Amino acid sequence: MKKSPKSRCASCRDMECYDGKDCFELSDLHRSMYQDPYISKLHRAATAIEGRHYCQEPRISEIMLFAREMNFKRLGLAFCIGLSEEARVIEKILSREFKVISVCCKVSGIAKGDYHLEQIRPGKPIEVMCNPAGQAQILNDAKTDLNVICGLCVGHDAIFTMQSKAPVTTLITKDRVLGHNPAAALYVRYIRRNLLPDEGA
Ligand code: SF4
Ligand code: SF4
Numbered sequence: 001m002k003k004s005p006k007s008r009c010a011s012c013r014d015m016e017c018y019d020g021k022d023c024f025e026l027s028d029l030h031r032s033m034y035q036d037p038y039i040s041k042l043h044r045a046a047t048a049i050e051g052r053h054y055c056q057e058p059r060i061s062e063i064m065l066f067a068r069e070m071n072f073k074r075l076g077l078a079f080c081i082g083l084s085e086e087a088r089v090i091e092k093i094l095s096r097e098f099k100v101i102s103v104c105c106k107v108s109g110i111a112k113g114d115y116h117l118e119q120i121r122p123g124k125p126i127e128v129m130c131n132p133a134g135q136a137q138i139l140n141d142a143k144t145d146l147n148v149i150c151g152l153c154v155g156h157d158a159i160f161t162m163q164s165k166a167p168v169t170t171l172i173t174k175d176r177v178l179g180h181n182p183a184a185a186l187y188v189r190y191i192r193r194n195l196l197p198d199e200g201a
Pocket of ligand 2: 103104106107108
């Protein structure tokens with residue numbers, strides 16, 4: 001029987017799609033989505049890098065391999081000011097092979113107060129807002145081939161991704177509490193049980 005496309009794959013125990021099962025009878029539609037030449041090219045390159053370097057390279061090297069496979073020349077780096085030290089190292093590494101255009105989240109220095117945004121420190125006269133749309137605009141203007149996210153906040157990363165003309169990949173996912181390793185919340189039972197109190201993990 002055909003399952004509802006609203007089925008929750010994450011709760012599936014079978015994972016038979018791994019062996020070719022088409023649970024939702026959507027494979028024809030999904031195949032057609034790879035007929036777009038650019039999507040097809042990105043997909044071919046991503047799959048090649050996965051296959052050739054499986055479990056052999058850190059993500060930053062995989063990004064460089066992917067960019068090389070795509071013959072990309074110009075990489076954008078959209079970083080959070082809180083990870084500016086990391087951004088400096090990333091820029092240095094990527095610049096060995098690519099033209100890198102990096103943009104800080106506070107670019108343009110727009111005060112949160114101008115938009116009545118909530119501040120981290122409410123009494124502070126000027127607290128500058130993160131400006132992910134502006135980061136994307138600058139990188140769009142620079143005609144980057146691929147944009148790399150370094151530690152943008154939850155939601156700001158969504159805006160950046162929506163506004164970016166170039167494809168976007170994430171190198172560092174910010175987690176201010178867990179050393180930028182959000183998956184640790186799932187592995188550490190003391191944290192997990194706060195997130196799933198009913199399971200008494
Ligand atoms: S077999 Fe795969 S596609 Fe089908 S429900 Fe399970 S996880 Fe989802
Ligand atoms: S936006 Fe200005 S202050 Fe911020 S990192 Fe870039 S150059 Fe420096």
